[in-house]
Amino acid sequence: MFRRALATGAISLFAFAGAAGAQTTLTIATVNNGDMIRMQGLTQDFTDKHPDIALNWVTLEENVLRQRVTTDIATSGGQFDVMTIGTYEVPIWAGNDWLLPLENLGDDYDVDDILPPIREALSSDGKLFAAPFYAESAMTLYRTDLFEAAGLEMPEAPTWEFIEQAAKTISEANDDVYGICLRGKPGWGENMAFLGSMARSYGANYFDAAWQPQFDGEGWKTAVAQYVRMLTEYGPPGAASNGFNENLSLFNQGRCAMWMDATVAASFVTDPDESQVAENVGFAPFPCGIENCPNSGANWLWAWSLAIPAGSQKTEAAETFIGWATSKAYLELVAEKEGWASVPPGTRTSLYENEAYTSAAPFAEATLNAIDNADPSIKDDKPYVGLQFAAIPEFQGLGTSVGQQMAAAVSGNMSVEQALSAAQQAATREMTRAGYIK
Template sequence: MFRYALAAGAAAVFSLSGYAGAQETLTIATVNNGDMIRMQGLTQDFTEKHPDIALNWVTLEENVLRQRVTTDIATKGGQFDVMTIGTYEVPIWAKNQWLLPLENLGADYDVDDILPPIREALSADGKLFAAPFYAESAMTLYRKDLFEAAGLTMPEAPDWAFIAEAAQKISESNSDVFGICLRGKPGWGENMAFLGSMARSYGANYFDASWQPQFESEGWKNAVNLYVEIMTKYGPPGAASNGFNENLSLFNQGRCAMWMDATVAASFVTNPTESQVADKVGFAPFPCGIENCPNKGANWLWAWSLAIPAGSQKAEAAESFISWATSRAYAELVAEKEGWANVPPGTRTSLYENPQYTEAAPFAAATLAAINNADPSIQPDKPYVGLQFAAIPEFQGLGTAVGQQMAAAVSGSMPVDQALAAAQQTAVREMTRGGYLK
């Protein structure tokens, strides 16, 4: 198992301080993804510079993290001083005045260096409300050696028809390799992040311009039918339980020929200390389902970011920590300890202008292109901000409920048409209850 990932659903709570008389302890809620776990191993650098601040970590599987921080901030529980949240929460929580703006990150922090799509996604009314620790879009990761052995060439802009054919060909010729690995674990940020993007690659959104749910549209039907077909025929057993970390582990063990997921995965699958196939990985855009699909490959846009809840009594110390963890100096610290290829990606223009990084990270250009091609803004046929999610309060519960129906389709306990009909019914009910539909 990938050594940075904790067991699903588990929480790790521990304190770091090199100073016996620490005046303040920051409780930090974070996700059990590799970059975040690595940060915890490097925080001695922070505590040495801030001996009056101790750090108490609460590390959670991402579905659990989302539930815990949402409940805490909505109820003003005050359990956390720093929260790891994403581009979904920031505009909603900032509007509700649940977050403090980050206005004292330091003279050398350089907010303008944050990539424009990411800075905009984490801002409201011209103020930054969360600082990106790492940011991502979506891409295709694949095994170049398996493609060569099968006589396949990954197109510069793959479509899902090619992906399905390649998955079949490689699966049938390699008994120990799955043709494709995709997210199946239910959750609005797990399987629905993937499926929302796949449906968009077929020209479908979550809602039309009048907020009518679209789960029974042609685009969603085409996407989910193909998703279930390739997952059940060419994917790993128990795929309905696999999220990002589980698929990462499978890929690093050499068990997956292709994996469509977050661009942040690229640094892990090419790290020879973590991946058995580090020198065999190629990168391509997220596939299209139709010609000229949206955003040059139906990319998503996400940033795991650090924010301060409005009720925190330790805002100054919290902002000092956030400044340290999301700074250029932190990137240099990771480079010194782990190598440039392992620096948290997707956040700063200066990183992609640094030849040390671009030479060490063969995925840098693909990551930057995917982020820059992701446009989450409101469109004539899309009344919400977001790509793989809709930035409305109702989406968190709705997306998770629909994700459970999609997982049921993958596991074989529900036909696709029935799962989509149930998703549509659930969505109509929730959107009516929320006042979007009359």
């Protein structure tokens, strides 16, 4: 998610006006990650082509963005003409008629070129309701030089048992390097995105087929205990405050031996202008805890995407902008300005068929494999769509509440057992109140 260090929680407002006397101003809510910041820097290309449209950017930290756009769209607040949302919101909000379908993105847009798992995740009843700016799954990023020095070899399909032992070995051999960095910042899209995936790697879900919460099950107990143990023994101090941005900064400074997170991180940690360890980064699948490792289904599926709230009075201009920002031509613009390795990943089939991209991006194959292997559909053992999240309205508040319990366990304010017990009680109470549990 990020090209440079960014101040967490900051709100930035940028105005990119076109020609004098522009008739339409779009207010765009977006997340403070590197790809989105880069897009803001390239918008003169858009305003030169569309001088009648001006762009106001409201740039927010991830948790704050979710709160702001959710409140705005649920109350028909009308603050934003374009919203940056993800695969969690789309099916829920489209079902509530809170989003407009994207049907006029341009004659050369090529909707069918969007990777099938991503297109399906952003569609409802066969209509696209959000266009992906970039998409991701999860992977393991690690320091090849540290592994070599420690006599370790990353398996093709790493297990959590191996990862913990490697973190211990490298931590003991290096005073200035943390064996592992993981998300600890509370939030349904922060620490719970990671923990939801780790628990799935141990065969656990958020809810069973009858919507009973599963935080008291063995999969969650094993995952959270190991998570807390690895962070407290081999991770950085203050890990409960670290989200994607903070861990990216630590990794790029050479402070992390391993980092399990979004595949989009790969382009940032291999950029020599940003990363001190760019020449020594390897990639492996997200670890698993149960047998049949390569198909454990733990890797998540996410796309930061652009959508139009149903209350917008500037639909035509908003769709014109989204068509530009998520087009093939935009990918080529980034390649021209920044190089092919910096192109937003995970959205289009044609990108992964482009030899210029695959030769410049050593992580391309690993990213595509992770996305292709992610299956968020309803299964016999889980009644919800989603991998690292459950696509129900209640999950946003519940996931954040549970995330706070997990962060408290990492910071030592409660035990793993207490955190999971509190999570189970809160989840059972909420799911009963909402009518899922009869």
